[in-house]
Amino acid sequence: MDYATIKELIELAEKEGLPISEVVLRVEIGETEQSREEIWQAMLENLGVMRESVATGRAGQIKSPSGLVGGDALKLRVNNTLIPGNFYREVIINALAVAEVNAGMGKIVAGPTAGSSGIIPAVVLALGEHLQLSDAQLTAGLFTAAGLGNVVAKRATLAGAAGGCQAECGVASAMAAGASVELCGGNPNMVGQAFALALKNLLGLACDPVAGLVEVPCVKRNGFAASHALTAAQMALAGIESIIPPDEVIEAMHQIGCLMPASLKETALAGLAVTPTGLAIKERLNQ
Amino acid sequence: MGVFDIMGPIMIGPSSSHTAGAAKLGRIASLLFNRKIEAAEIFFHGSFAETYRGHGTDRAVTGGILGFKPDDERIKDSRQLARERGINIAYQTIKLKEVHPNTLLIKLSGKGQSLTMLGSSIGGGNIIVNLIDDYQVNISGKLPTIWVLHQDQPGEIGVITSVLGSYSLNIAFMQVFRKKRGTVGSSIIELDHLPGHAVLRRLEDIKNILQVRYIPPL
Numbered sequence: 001m002d003y004a005t006i007k008e009l010i011e012l013a014e015k016e017g018l019p020i021s022e023v024v025l026r027v028e029i030g031e032t033e034q035s036r037e038e039i040w041q042a043m044l045e046n047l048g049v050m051r052e053s054v055a056t057g058r059a060g061q062i063k064s065p066s067g068l069v070g071g072d073a074l075k076l077r078v079n080n081t082l083i084p085g086n087f088y089r090e091v092i093i094n095a096l097a098v099a100e101v102n103a104g105m106g107k108i109v110a111g112p113t114a115g116s117s118g119i120i121p122a123v124v125l126a127l128g129e130h131l132q133l134s135d136a137q138l139t140a141g142l143f144t145a146a147g148l149g150n151v152v153a154k155r156a157t158l159a160g161a162a163g164g165c166q167a168e169c170g171v172a173s174a175m176a177a178g179a180s181v182e183l184c185g186g187n188p189n190m191v192g193q194a195f196a197l198a199l200k201n202l203l204g205l206a207c208d209p210v211a212g213l214v215e216v217p218c219v220k221r222n223g224f225a226a227s228h229a230l231t232a233a234q235m236a237l238a239g240i241e242s243i244i245p246p247d248e249v250i251e252a253m254h255q256i257g258c259l260m261p262a263s264l265k266e267t268a269l270a271g272l273a274v275t276p277t278g279l280a281i282k283e284r285l286n287q
Numbered sequence: 288m289g290v291f292d293i294m295g296p297i298m299i300g301p302s303s304s305h306t307a308g309a310a311k312l313g314r315i316a317s318l319l320f321n322r323k324i325e326a327a328e329i330f331f332h333g334s335f336a337e338t339y340r341g342h343g344t345d346r347a348v349t350g351g352i353l354g355f356k357p358d359d360e361r362i363k364d365s366r367q368l369a370r371e372r373g374i375n376i377a378y379q380t381i382k383l384k385e386v387h388p389n390t391l392l393i394k395l396s397g398k399g400q401s402l403t404m405l406g407s408s409i410g411g412g413n414i415i416v417n418l419i420d421d422y423q424v425n426i427s428g429k430l431p432t433i434w435v436l437h438q439d440q441p442g443e444i445g446v447i448t449s450v451l452g453s454y455s456l457n458i459a460f461m462q463v464f465r466k467k468r469g470t471v472g473s474s475i476i477e478l479d480h481l482p483g484h485a486v487l488r489r490l491e492d493i494k495n496i497l498q499v500r501y502i503p504p505l
């Protein structure tokens with residue numbers, strides 16, 4: 001059993017009558033020759049670290065070494081003049097929380113990267129709380145996310161330096177969308193559709209971080225990409241399909257990443273990084 | 288790629304190459320030195336030179352030198368902890384030729400001895416060590432790795448491999464380097480399995496072996 005595309009992943013799940021998470025887990029067992037328990041335990045540990053990082057970030061006592069980020073998750077939490085929609089708000093708080101912990105040199109699970117590490121825990125843990133899901137269900141959700149990301153790693157890239165932020169926050173959002181669908185009881189095809197819808201809509205996203213640090217726009221972008229994942233999951237669960245199939249969206253992302261100039265791929269030589277404010281921040285930090 | 292390359296690793300932020308990789312390099316340097324460190328000099332090259340403060344690369348490599356793994360929350364306060372342990376650390380930038388943009392040069396000293404290591408953080412928390420003192424090496428830190436300094440003379444490599452074989456340790460990769468024929472040879476041996484203390488001690492006891500260092504997989 002193995003999969004190289006999202007299509008194969010969905011077909012395997014349908015053929016065996018299994019959720020995507022279980023297919024991903026079984027393939028991992030086969031490839032690593034580790035026991036089911038060992039692999040499961042390691043993913044459960046990831047879930048635990050995610051939970052801690054959400055809690056730490058929500059408490060809000062964070063400042064990154066540069067002083068540029070920290071405290072926004074808390075702002076969102078304590079403010080009560082916000083647009084209605086408590087669940088969405090919780091997701092955004094969680095995403096900012098983890099991204100702030102990351103920027104502040106706290107412990108996180110890179111998923112798929114450190115810069116995009118807030119998106120998947122934000123969505124998975126908020127759904128867990130809201131739907132009262134067990135840790136076993138949430139852990140399964142992380143396997144689904146990992147399987148989707150794995151296909152991108154095999155066929156394209158997960159590095160901002162190689163593919164721009166579409167490959168980091170874009171893919172994280174798509175992974176989170178797929179995991180959400182499975183957690184909400186959607187079928188394997190819907191998981192793939194949610195993935196495609198989310199990724200499609202973040203194609204072309206540049207990586208242009210101010211002063212080359214994983215802070216601006218990265219931290220807040222985690223909040224956006226997390227709510228974006230929910231939008232994709234909502235659509236997919238309602239039976240809305242992406243006209244372009246998931247694997248072709250990955251191809252498109254790869255092509256766009258290759259066509260993007262190096263100046264928009266983590267080098268901080270264009271975009272937000274070279275705005276007057278971006279440059280002034282860089283100057284200040286270099287002193 | 289396994290699922291834990293995608294969901295993982297568990298690490299201290301903010302960046303796998305600027306913190307996790309740098310912490311690994313610091314840790315390898317201190318394992319190679321394997322003595323009490325009194326002073327350290329850390330040189331940042333390329334992208335590391337530009338952003339090491341903002342990314343906390345200085346704290347990550349310092350944490351590594353103190354022996355912390357990339358997921359150790361003490362990394363954040365490592366500069367303070369190093370001072371408390373009486374280690375004098377200097378941070379500088381440097382321009383090196385023909386190296387990866389994220390490269391570190393680490394000099395450790397203590398008890399009259401010193402060690403210089405050059406290594407790069409090549410993305411996703413993966414690293415490569417290219418130079419230990421004057422010896423060219425190629426260490427990824429993914430497998431259990433042994434570094435041996437030995438007299439460069441016929442049969443020496445055979446002695447090492449047969450000791451490893453007698454402990455049923457399979458060699459995955461082996462690299463041998465010497466500065467000049469007949470002087471000191473440096474061997475890097477990457478193993479498929481974890482070696483026990485006994486085999487490392489056996490190697491140290493061999494007459495023409497000058498030094499043995501062990502780096503567990505990170």
Ligand code: SF4
Pocket residue numbers: 115116159160161164165166168169206207208209213214215217218266
């Ligand atoms: S902007 Fe660049 S550094 Fe920031 S999260 Fe996106 S890919 Fe990572």
